[in-house]
Amino acid sequence: MNIQTVSKQQSPVSFLARRLIRPLVPLTHSRKFILGASIVMFFVALGLLGRLIVPFGPLAQSGAPWSPPSARHILGTNYLGQDVFSWFVIGTATSLKVGFFVALFSSSIGISVGLTAGYLGKYTDDVLMRFVDMLLVIPAFPLLVILSAYLPPTNTSTILILSLLSWPFMSRVVRSQVLTLKERGYVAVSKLSGAGNLSVMFKDIFPNMAPIIFINMIFLVIGAIIAQAGLAFFGLGNVNSINWGTMLYWAQVEDAAVQSAWWWILPPGLAIGVLGMGLNMLANGIAETTLEMRMG
Amino acid sequence: MEKMIEVLNLRKTFGPARSLLRRSGKRRQVEAVAGASFDVGTNEIVSIVGESGSGKTTLGRLMVRLLDPTSGEVRFDGKNVFGMNKTEMIRFRRNVQMILQDPYDSLNPLFSIFASVSKPLNIFEKHLSRREKEEMVAEHLESMGLKPAEQFMHKLPGELSGGQRQRVSIARAMMLKPKFIIADEPVSMLDVSLRAEMLNRMKKLSREGGTSFLFITHDISSAKFMGDRMLIFFRGRIVEQGKTADVTERPKHPYTKVLIDSVPVPDPERGASFLNIDDAGGSSDESYSTSGCRFASRCRFVMDRCRRAEPPMFDVGEEHWASCFLYG
Amino acid sequence: MDLLEVSKLNIRYRTKDRTIHAVRDLSISIKRGEVVGLVGESGCGKSTFGMSLLRLLPVSTDISAKKMMFNAGDGMQAGGIDILELSEKELRRLRWKHISVIFQGSMNSLNPVARIGSQFADAMFWHGFDDETIKNSISSHLELVHLDDSIRKSYPHELSGGMKQRVAIAMALVCSPELVIADEPTTALDVVVQRRILKLLMDTKEKLNLSIIFITHDISLLASIADRVAVMYAGSIVEIGDVRTLFRSPLHPYTKGLMSTIPRVDERQSELVEIHGSPPDLSGSIRGCPFAPRCGIATELCAVEMPQLRVVEGRHMVSCHNVEVQDGKND
Numbered sequence: 001m002n003i004q005t006v007s008k009q010q011s012p013v014s015f016l017a018r019r020l021i022r023p024l025v026p027l028t029h030s031r032k033f034i035l036g037a038s039i040v041m042f043f044v045a046l047g048l049l050g051r052l053i054v055p056f057g058p059l060a061q062s063g064a065p066w067s068p069p070s071a072r073h074i075l076g077t078n079y080l081g082q083d084v085f086s087w088f089v090i091g092t093a094t095s096l097k098v099g100f101f102v103a104l105f106s107s108s109i110g111i112s113v114g115l116t117a118g119y120l121g122k123y124t125d126d127v128l129m130r131f132v133d134m135l136l137v138i139p140a141f142p143l144l145v146i147l148s149a150y151l152p153p154t155n156t157s158t159i160l161i162l163s164l165l166s167w168p169f170m171s172r173v174v175r176s177q178v179l180t181l182k183e184r185g186y187v188a189v190s191k192l193s194g195a196g197n198l199s200v201m202f203k204d205i206f207p208n209m210a211p212i213i214f215i216n217m218i219f220l221v222i223g224a225i226i227a228q229a230g231l232a233f234f235g236l237g238n239v240n241s242i243n244w245g246t247m248l249y250w251a252q253v254e255d256a257a258v259q260s261a262w263w264w265i266l267p268p269g270l271a272i273g274v275l276g277m278g279l280n281m282l283a284n285g286i287a288e289t290t291l292e293m294r295m296g
Numbered sequence: 297m298e299k300m301i302e303v304l305n306l307r308k309t310f311g312p313a314r315s316l317l318r319r320s321g322k323r324r325q326v327e328a329v330a331g332a333s334f335d336v337g338t339n340e341i342v343s344i345v346g347e348s349g350s351g352k353t354t355l356g357r358l359m360v361r362l363l364d365p366t367s368g369e370v371r372f373d374g375k376n377v378f379g380m381n382k383t384e385m386i387r388f389r390r391n392v393q394m395i396l397q398d399p400y401d402s403l404n405p406l407f408s409i410f411a412s413v414s415k416p417l418n419i420f421e422k423h424l425s426r427r428e429k430e431e432m433v434a435e436h437l438e439s440m441g442l443k444p445a446e447q448f449m450h451k452l453p454g455e456l457s458g459g460q461r462q463r464v465s466i467a468r469a470m471m472l473k474p475k476f477i478i479a480d481e482p483v484s485m486l487d488v489s490l491r492a493e494m495l496n497r498m499k500k501l502s503r504e505g506g507t508s509f510l511f512i513t514h515d516i517s518s519a520k521f522m523g524d525r526m527l528i529f530f531r532g533r534i535v536e537q538g539k540t541a542d543v544t545e546r547p548k549h550p551y552t553k554v555l556i557d558s559v560p561v562p563d564p565e566r567g568a569s570f571l572n573i574d575d576a577g578g579s580s581d582e583s584y585s586t587s588g589c590r591f592a593s594r595c596r597f598v599m600d601r602c603r604r605a606e607p608p609m610f611d612v613g614e615e616h617w618a619s620c621f622l623y624g
Numbered sequence: 625m626d627l628l629e630v631s632k633l634n635i636r637y638r639t640k641d642r643t644i645h646a647v648r649d650l651s652i653s654i655k656r657g658e659v660v661g662l663v664g665e666s667g668c669g670k671s672t673f674g675m676s677l678l679r680l681l682p683v684s685t686d687i688s689a690k691k692m693m694f695n696a697g698d699g700m701q702a703g704g705i706d707i708l709e710l711s712e713k714e715l716r717r718l719r720w721k722h723i724s725v726i727f728q729g730s731m732n733s734l735n736p737v738a739r740i741g742s743q744f745a746d747a748m749f750w751h752g753f754d755d756e757t758i759k760n761s762i763s764s765h766l767e768l769v770h771l772d773d774s775i776r777k778s779y780p781h782e783l784s785g786g787m788k789q790r791v792a793i794a795m796a797l798v799c800s801p802e803l804v805i806a807d808e809p810t811t812a813l814d815v816v817v818q819r820r821i822l823k824l825l826m827d828t829k830e831k832l833n834l835s836i837i838f839i840t841h842d843i844s845l846l847a848s849i850a851d852r853v854a855v856m857y858a859g860s861i862v863e864i865g866d867v868r869t870l871f872r873s874p875l876h877p878y879t880k881g882l883m884s885t886i887p888r889v890d891e892r893q894s895e896l897v898e899i900h901g902s903p904p905d906l907s908g909s910i911r912g913c914p915f916a917p918r919c920g921i922a923t924e925l926c927a928v929e930m931p932q933l934r935v936v937e938g939r940h941m942v943s944c945h946n947v948e949v950q951d952g953k954n955d
Binding site: 347348457459487488489490491492493495496499514515516517518520521541544554555556557558559560561562563564565566567568570571572573 | 665666785814815816818819822823826841842843844845847848849867868871872881882883885886887888889890892893895896897898899900902
């Protein structure tokens with residue numbers, strides 16, 4: 001028996017890499033995934049590089065007000081003569097940050113609630129799910145508007161409010177996944193092998209719904225970015241923060257449309273659309289690939 | 297014979313779960329297992345034969361405590377499984393294993409074969425080094441015909457065929473040399489050419505390893521091949537039990553007779569008579585009565601009392617019982 | 625003239641990265657009123673062959689044959705129908721009207737939200753029957769499969785598995801086809817129900833003078849229903865013959881294996897006969913006899929030369945190098 005050679009080939013690092021990378025390989029065959037990932041990476045890169053690539057401080061009056069795009073100001077200037085391109089790049093970082101953290105926080109809540117309700121079932125499930133139902137029927141946007149009016153206008157409170165309002169859907173999805181997965185044969189086998197409840201939940205059930213959770217997180221990101229832009233557009237939240245929403249807000253307040261300053265309105269509007277599309281394609285790519293794998 | 301596992305008046309009723317907003321009331325309750333009592337001895341193979349919906353799978357799941365019963369006991373080494381504390385439960389898990397029907401469902405798709413098979417070792421034999429675990433897993437995989445084991449150990453279940461997966465499942469179940477294994481239709485989803493090999497292997501494992509088996513199946517022929525004793529299950533009740541040879545060669549309960557007559561015989565000379573067996577009586581082939589003897593509506597020997605009361609087990613021979621008023 | 629004549633049929637599935645040669649040079653003909661059993665392991669091409677007769681195969685499938693003729697009884701097309709040449713419209717006519725199918729999943733393919741009667745009526749309506757005929761034939765066909773007429777008002781979930789499979793059979797027969805392809809129609813059923821369904825199928829066959837291709841993995845079923853049995857392995861027929869001949873004196877080692885590997889309720893066995901190994905990968909070309917690696921009596925010749933189907937006696941044919949056949953009758 002040449003087990004020794006096998007062990008040598010399988011160093012722990014390469015084994016871990018194999019485990020992590022192998023499931024991702026089929027994704028590279030999905031054109032949607034690649035295109036979606038490229039779009040998202042582009043915006044992420046823009047956001048991360050942020051201050052390194054902006055030509056001017058976004059608040060500095062670096063040119064004449066209302067100047068159209070030129071070599072010096074590639075996206076022109078706003079009513080104060082601030083560089084729109086700098087605003088856009090800095091705003092990208094804020095918008096992405098809000099999207100990312102909202103997705104992170106709300107899915108943490110949603111996953112915990114969903115897992116608990118689905119796995120424990122019975123009364124726990126009843127209580128938690130009735131509460132979720134209640135949250136789901138509350139019209140979200142008006143509530144957002146009211147809450148933002150009372151909380152200090154900072155990005156943190158925007159993240160907080162959006163997180164608290166967007167987890168219920170995730171918990172529903174997670175719960176229904178748990179309900180199907182816990183009836184699977186390998187879950188029974190795992191229990192028979194002596195595994196405890198927590199081990200079954202986190203080793204057998206949770207990893208098998210990772211793609212679905214990830215897809216829903218992507219939708220949460222899109223939703224949060226749009227909701228934050230929407231709030232900002234209405235002047236709620238922190239209007240002095242620089243993000244895609246506040247860009248549109250100031251453009252509207254200062255009548256950019258009347259001045260025909262399309263260079264001020266178009267970039268944030270388009271960015272929201274394109275990033276949304278990119279994230280959507282990413283999610284679809286994952287969904288189609290995992291479905292294909294499951295079908296055999 | 298020493299009793300390995302003993303089932304005492306086990307019942308399981310499924311119905312709409314009681315919850316805050318739903319009160320369990322008029323909705324129909326289904327009795328999946330209605331008072332089963334039997335035992336499996338050390339080194340013995342007992343087969344349970346029943347059609348779909350007879351409750352045989354529920355019985356298996358109850359016996360390994362994947363489900364809790366409505367009432368009744370399962371005793372392992374004299375102790376009630378449902379009243380076991382944590383340490384006793386760990387000992388029980390170590391000694392009792394199950395092989396499931398669907399090889400496509402019983403392995404976690406994200407874990408390598410090695411990870412799945414070695415899982416019991418990680419829990420019960422923590423002191424083993426990875427090398428030792430690899431050697432043990434390889435040995436068990438090879439004993440199930442997956443040679444060379446190194447070729448399979450680091451694959452994912454998705455890369456294996458159904459037959460190979462079932463071999464892996466059996467290897468996993470045998471890993472800790474359990475005293476008792478429940479096999480729930482282990483070959484029904486495999487190809488014909490594979491079935492014989494798997495049945496032979498399981499029988500050999502039991503004979504050589506001293507493991508007791510409960511073999512759950514819908515196929516009375518393979519039950520006959522596997523079992524020392526046989527239980528016939530109908531709608532949650534044991535209707536006949538006895539030594540395999542007695543039950544298959546001298547069946548007593550009318551249901552057992554129909555079951556045996558319905559097995560296709562690979563002989564064209566007997567073909568016509570096979571199709572024309574008169575088992576009339578019942579109008580439908582899957583109906584069952586809801587009170588009295590459950591088989592009454594399909595039984596051609598049906599009597600008045602069959603519809604009124606449930607027949608108890610009658611002695612019909614040496615260690616041979618049938619639950620039918622014909623023998624009362 | 626035989627009802628169905630197929631000669632040198634080849635079917636290839638194209639997938640993303642490979643081509644699976646599922647049916648290889650298959651030739652068979654079926655007489656009117658004859659029941660032919662087609663037996664083999666999963667993946668041997670038996671279902672693919674069945675579906676090819678209705679041209680119900682994925683679009684990325686290549687079918688070629690020297691001959692694939694269906695000689696309909698009504699003589700509307702002199703010289704028969706070439707199944708491979710039919711247009712989509714003609715195919716719809718062929719399906720159900722001339723050839724119909726019952727599968728294992730038939731009982732689950734009933735629409736759960738429509739009553740049995742209206743599902744019948746829909747199927748017949750699309751084949752151009754008028755209301756009066758539809759009404760009468762639903763009753764007569766339900767009677768044919770021993771179901772009460774009241775069933776037509778039921779929904780599928782109110783019926784048991786066996787009853788649903790009866791409905792599926794009745795629906796398959798409703799346009800009076802001449803050939804029925806029964807693809808594992810009893811596999812999901814319990815033995816008691818299975819026997820009744822088989823009996824029903826045989827009774828209706830007698831009444832309507834049907835031909836049936838009965839596809840199964842369980843050779844013992846065929847003993848009681850088939851007139852002829854064809855054993856398939858790796859896409860080809862390895863042995864074919866009258867049911868009595870085949871069961872009394874099987875010649876191909878694979879046929880012998882299939883017959884002895886099954887546990888018996890009427891015999892005491894201490895060990896079951898095993899067929900070792902697994903079927904070959906059908907995506908490549910196979911050198912020699914495809915069964916050779918699993919065969920107990922394989923010789924050097926078997927590893928290099930593919931045996932041809934040769935006549936043993938009468939209609940009994942086998943493809944094995946190690947079987948003595950009468951000289952002169954080889955082709």
